[in-house]
Amino acid sequence: MAPITLFISFLLTNLAVLHSAEEQRINKSCPPYFCNDVIGNISFPFRYEEQSRECGLYPVDCSEGFPRIQLKEGGYWHEFTSISESNNISMIINKELKQRLESIPCDDESFEDLSLPSPTPISNVSTTHNLTLFKCSNTTFSTDFKLACSSTSNPYNYYTSSMYVPSPPPDCSAVWLPRLPGWNISNQPHPILTANFTLQVTVSEQCYECYSRGGLCQAYGGEFTCSPTPKEGGHLRLKLALGLAGGVVGLLVLVLVVALCCLMRKLSTSRSIFFWKKKxxxxxxxxxxxxxxxxxxxxxxxxxxxxxxxxxxxxxxxxxxxxxxxxxxxxxxxxxxxxxxxxxxxxxxxxxxxxxxxxxxxxxxxxxxxxxxxxxxxxxxxxxxMPNGSLEKFIFDANNPQKDHHLGWEALEQISFGIARGLEYLHRGCNTRILHFDIKPHNILLDENFSPKISDFGLAKICDRKESIVSMLYARGTAGYIAPEVFCRSFGGVSHKSDVYSYGMMLSEMAGGRRNINVEAEKTSEIYFPHWIYKRLDLDEELGLHGIKSEEDKARARKLIIVSLWCIQTDPSNRPAMKEVIEMLEGSVESLKIPPKPYLSSPAKSPAVADSSSTLVSIH
The missing domain is CATH 3.30.200.20 (Phosphorylase Kinase; domain 1)
Known part of the structure; x- marks a missing residue:
């Protein structure tokens, strides 16, 4: 009797499972999910991230801060503030994307994160102000296509068209991006994109019907399908017959299944314990x-x-x-x-x-x-x-035609003292020697009393105090401040003298009130400030610097120039250590000798020059 009892029990269990499956199709197995007090409940076509794909097309994460939504599978998570009953989603300004668009206006990764999913027979995601770009590897098009965005670091070019294009050109794909209102291709070929937009999500009636039956909305070859396909009444009878047959077979393999399940559970538990222990x-x-x-x-x-x-x-x-x-x-x-x-x-x-x-x-x-x-x-x-921000804004002022120093020569002298003392401490005063490798006005912060503080150790290298020469795989630093030996070892070994060079280039800019390389200079001889000022110093001419109002200012300016020229000597062994720099700054200008002229040639006049805040290379 025991086998018969077991068979009947197993058969009834199978029937109950079949009946439960049909009930789930009618009552739906995806109840609304409570996101937070502001958003309230979310339901189809949206779903909680952990719910199955049958419960919604767009996963939502409400675990922390602003809720986030993923518009494309495996894509970017956008923060939002509300979802209306008509499926309008109010996005918030995405700071990360906004910053990327501002700093790198032609960035393939940013475009990919910002792009909207293409329309399908299932649903469509649109914005009030949309822009279609064509992402192309081919660059030869008719005049109907205008170049919207290109970059030397980006293998693709992006084009717009003033006419309707039903399909992308060869070697191109279409990208849909949200844009600011008022953009016109005729007068602005470069699109003004935005990371703050409102979405309208539209779902087809077929998909809603599929969802109500417990199916999964899918599209194959441009056609809508519902998987699994909703079953008619005749299929229910087929299920019942299959269930009975399954009961007979199941009786024979029940013991084997139970044994296998126990074995798999044991193996799974062991594996989980292993990975948990490893993590x-x-x-x-x-x-x-x-x-x-x-x-x-x-x-x-x-x-x-x-x-x-x-x-x-x-x-x-x-x-x-x-x-x-x-x-x-x-x-x-x-x-x-x-x-x-x-x-x-x-x-x-x-x-x-x-x-x-x-x-x-x-x-x-x-x-x-x-x-x-x-x-x-x-x-x-x-x-x-630091309430006064960086030194950079006080010495570079392109909007001031006089280019006068805002701080005055006495303040500049004190700031140069402070930076030198800070570098001397990093090189000799710490338990470990710290080489900064990114000394520039942008990384010098000023407190409420305009006292300087060295900041941003993102490129710093920490080494033993006994090491005089440090090993580096790649150059690190910012264009215009990197010592010659950092990017070419034939000039000498990399050491604390590399920071001295960067300090000297910065000191030169402090004294000149301009960037060392100025491609807008009227005379070619004035493009590279250190060479221009060295010539005046060597000929004992007036330095011609702005803001000099007294003999004391003249002495301070001359001292800063001479110290800066010593610091940027091409051969590291000819540069003073920071301790010697401090002594030179503390001494009288009459005691300072004019150094040899740095023999690196002046840069040729070019259409662009690197900004002082952009790091050239940064490898730890």
Whole structure:
């Protein structure tokens, strides 16, 4: 009797499962999901990220901060503020995309993240102001196509057309992008794109019907399909017959299935434990690595803390090659500058080692590292806030026809002192020697008293104090400030003298009140400032610098020029160490000898020159 009882029990179970499946098709197995108090419930055509694909076409993540929606499978997650009953989605300004569009206007990755999904028989996502671009590898078109965007770093060109084009040209694909209102191809060939837009999602009636029956909306070859196909009443009888047959067969294999399930469960549990242990061990290794440094002076914050202190990255202070800087506020009310790194590599040991070294620096001319965030791939540095910003804006003023120094020569002299003392501390005063490799006006911050502080250690190299020459695989630094030996070893070995060169180039710009390379200069001899000023110095002519109002100013200007020319000597051995630079700045101008002329040739006049804030190469 036991086998018969088991058979009947198994058969009834199969019938119950079949009946339950039909009930699910009628009652739907995708109840509305509560997102948050602002958004409320979300339902088809939207679904919670963890729900199955039958529950919606567009996954939504409500786990933290603003909810996010993914418009394309595997694509970018856009933040939004509301979804209306008519499926209108109010997007918020996507700061990350907006910054990328502003800094790199022709970026294939940004276009891909910003592009909308193409219309299908299932649904259509549109905006009020849409733009169709053609992404092409071929660049020969008729005059109907206008070049909208191109870049030397981008293998593709993007084109627009004033006429309707039913299909993309050869070697091209269509990209739909949201744009600002008022753009006209006739007077603005370059599209003005936006990362803040409103979406209208339209879903076909066929897809709604498919969803109501528990099916999955799909499109093959431009035709709509519903998978699995909704079954008619006759199919239910077929299911019942198959269920009975399955019961007979199932009785024979029941024991085998149970045995296999037990075995697979055991194997799966073992594998899960193995991977959990591996991941947990990796985390423990990193935490042990962190604890080896002992208590750090800088506090550790979570990424959620970083978002809160910056009010979700509301106010941007600036950007560099390694990340963007935002204004923030700690719980106690202290203002901070938060640098969010946009490139994360390795297992984090290099980042922790850098934080550990910099957090132990303590000098009046080094910006204080108050905290850091290290959470998976999320990494950020929290510095003290400098109310007067960077030195750059005080020495480069293209809008001022007189180009007078805003700070005055006495202030410039004191700032040059402070920077020199800070570099001397990094080179000789720390337990480990720190080579900065990116000294430039952009990375010198000024406090409320205009005292300078060296910042941005993203390219710094930490080495043993006994090392005189350091090894580097690639050049690092910013165009216009890189020492010759950094990008060509035939000039000598890379050492602390490389920072001296960058300091000298910056000092030259401070004294000249202009960039060292000025392609807009009327005379070719004036393009490269160090050569132009050296000639005047050598001939004992008036330096012709702006803002000199007294003999004291004249002496200060001459001193800064002479020190800068010593620092930018092509041979590193001819450059002074920072200790000697400080002595030269403290001494009288009469005691300073005019150095040999740096023999690197003046740059040729070219249509463009690198901006001082753009990093050329940055390899740790």
């Amino acid at each position: 947990n061990q990796s985390r423990k290794n990193l935490e042990a690595f962190l604890s080896n440094y002992g208590p750090l002076q800088a506090n550790r914050y979570s990424y959620l803390d970083v978002k809160k202190m910056t009010n979700s990255f509301e106010e941007k202070l600036g950007q560099g090659g390694y990340g963007d800087v935002y204004k923030g506020k700690l719980k106690g009310g202290s203002l901070v500058a938060v640098k969010v790194l946009n490139r994360s590599k390795g297992n984090g040991e290099d980042f922790i080692a850098e934080v550990a070294a910099i957090s132990r620096t303590s000098h009046v001319n080094i910006v204080s590292l108050l905290g850091f965030c290290f959470e998976g791939s999320k990494r950020a540095l929290i510095y003290e806030f």
